[in-house]
Amino acid sequence: MAALSEVLVEPPVGVEPTTVDLSTADVRALNGALHAPRVAETSPRWRVLHPDGRHSIAVGLDAEVEVEVDGHVGYYCAGMNKAATVTINGNAGVGVAENMMSGTVRVRGNASQSAAATAHGGLLVVEGSAAARCGISMKGVDIVVGGDVGHMSAFMGQAGRLVVCGDAGDALGDSLYEARIYVQGSVKSLGADCVEKEMRAEHLAELAQLLTAAGMDADPAAFARFGSGRSLYNFHVDNASAY
Amino acid sequence: MCGIVGLHLREPSLYPRLGELLTGMLCQVTERGPDSAGVAVYGDPRWSPAGHASVSVLTGAASAAEVAGVLRAALPGTGLDVVDAGQTLVVNAATGVDQLVAAVRTALPTAVVIGQGEDVAVLKGVGHPQVLAAEFGLAGAQGWQGVAHTRMATESAVTPAHCHPFSVGPDQCLVHNGSFANHATIRRELKAAGVEFDSDNDSEVGARFVAAQLAAGYDLEKSLKLLCERFDGFYTLLVATRDSFAVVRDAIACKPAVVAETPQWVAMASEYRALAGLPGVESARIFEPEPEEVYAWQR
Numbered sequence: 183m184a185a186l187s188e189v190l191v192e193p194p195v196g197v198e199p200t201t202v203d204l205s206t207a208d209v210r211a212l213n214g215a216l217h218a219p220r221v222a223e224t225s226p227r228w229r230v231l232h233p234d235g236r237h238s239i240a241v242g243l244d245a246e247v248e249v250e251v252d253g254h255v256g257y258y259c260a261g262m263n264k265a266a267t268v269t270i271n272g273n274a275g276v277g278v279a280e281n282m283m284s285g286t287v288r289v290r291g292n293a294s295q296s297a298a299a300t301a302h303g304g305l306l307v308v309e310g311s312a313a314a315r316c317g318i319s320m321k322g323v324d325i326v327v328g329g330d331v332g333h334m335s336a337f338m339g340q341a342g343r344l345v346v347c348g349d350a351g352d353a354l355g356d357s358l359y360e361a362r363i364y365v366q367g368s369v370k371s372l373g374a375d376c377v378e379k380e381m382r383a384e385h386l387a388e389l390a391q392l393l394t395a396a397g398m399d400a401d402p403a404a405f406a407r408f409g410s411g412r413s414l415y416n417f418h419v420d421n422a423s424a425y
Numbered sequence: 426m427c428g429i430v431g432l433h434l435r436e437p438s439l440y441p442r443l444g445e446l447l448t449g450m451l452c453q454v455t456e457r458g459p460d461s462a463g464v465a466v467y468g469d470p471r472w473s474p475a476g477h478a479s480v481s482v483l484t485g486a487a488s489a490a491e492v493a494g495v496l497r498a499a500l501p502g503t504g505l506d507v508v509d510a511g512q513t514l515v516v517n518a519a520t521g522v523d524q525l526v527a528a529v530r531t532a533l534p535t536a537v538v539i540g541q542g543e544d545v546a547v548l549k550g551v552g553h554p555q556v557l558a559a560e561f562g563l564a565g566a567q568g569w570q571g572v573a574h575t576r577m578a579t580e581s582a583v584t585p586a587h588c589h590p591f592s593v594g595p596d597q598c599l600v601h602n603g604s605f606a607n608h609a610t611i612r613r614e615l616k617a618a619g620v621e622f623d624s625d626n627d628s629e630v631g632a633r634f635v636a637a638q639l640a641a642g643y644d645l646e647k648s649l650k651l652l653c654e655r656f657d658g659f660y661t662l663l664v665a666t667r668d669s670f671a672v673v674r675d676a677i678a679c680k681p682a683v684v685a686e687t688p689q690w691v692a693m694a695s696e697y698r699a700l701a702g703l704p705g706v707e708s709a710r711i712f713e714p715e716p717e718e719v720y721a722w723q724r
Binding site: 234235236237254256257273275276292294295313314332333 | 453677678679681683696697698699700701702711712713716
């Protein structure tokens, strides 16, 4: 941890990233350094080497810093992110960007299950595919997936947008409150109370904006829109079997 | 929560490093199951010498020397040896597997047979997985295939007999992360068909079910498809025989699994961090198994 301590004492200002090698430094120290007061002014760019699947890398950030992680990460990478931009040059484990509030998280590989779970805001981009329960209980986050999403994606979603450039697995949008889902490929099955909806001009416009923000080259007109059927909002005995 | 790791080597030049690689993998999933651990190793010359049957046993208080004395008297002229691997003893002899198992059961009626075959040794114990790996002498093991498990018990007691892998058929083993919901029903059915159990562990029911399908003539892939049809609950399973290595997850797929494959090896683990130290992992094909799809590799 010598290198990291020196950085904290003599913070370099400029474009050169502060490099932390997790084969010698530990994650707790990295996160502590990323949480330091005025980190966005003293060390706005970070590069993390040899993550080797470690958990909780770059969690709880709340400053406008850019963090680039070179390799595969474990669970909860960039969880609770606020304002920061985190890029993972590899795959992400369970719960990447879970409970994100704002900022941008980009996974250049694939993401495991529960990506952006319960996230309130910000943008998660998965350039590969995301596994099951992508966007579970999403509360305002935007998620753009370049490949496919697994089963039960956007389960109990409350707000936000989920864009899937590939295919969606079983039970898409099950028990959806609100949130808009756009899928370019096939949908294996829709979950309870998730229905296909008309793609109006405002939806094409918002989808084009999301695809641009994510850097995805896809035609908004090729997508279908899904949302809540709003039949499960209030209990009705005729719907008992759907709960 | 439990931790699973497994390594199926394709490249013979890596066989001498099996134990070293498996130890590294096992230690990475310690946090997933710190109460106890177990391993199954295929082809180690200490535990399973060529031309010998091998039986792994939990004997409680009996020492390796005591066990060797009793068994040598029962099986004279078979070159019988007993290897002390901590809480487990591995007995091998130049005889048939069934004959050796029968001799062990007769001579040591209170011992639990936890593994049997020509190629597999199964080692189990209660304690910290890293300490157990040292107790087993795992780092020095050789062979073509290994499976290991760290346990965080949810369904039954923490004893060596309740540890995974469950090896209930010749050269078979099964490790499980999750919990079966209908194991009592299936246990009753298997018992009615004459199957005997060693523990009240739900995962043992899975192993006994797979062993019954294999004994009925199904291959490992088909046996695991039948398991998916019959078992309810949460599971990621890694199952091996002397020539097969297979992974399956339940329909919900909430128990994690990552597979990495290269021309030199196939590896599976609960989490990627257990694979990060494998040689050539940077160029491996890495994927998560899909729900209820059986992935099987043959030797």
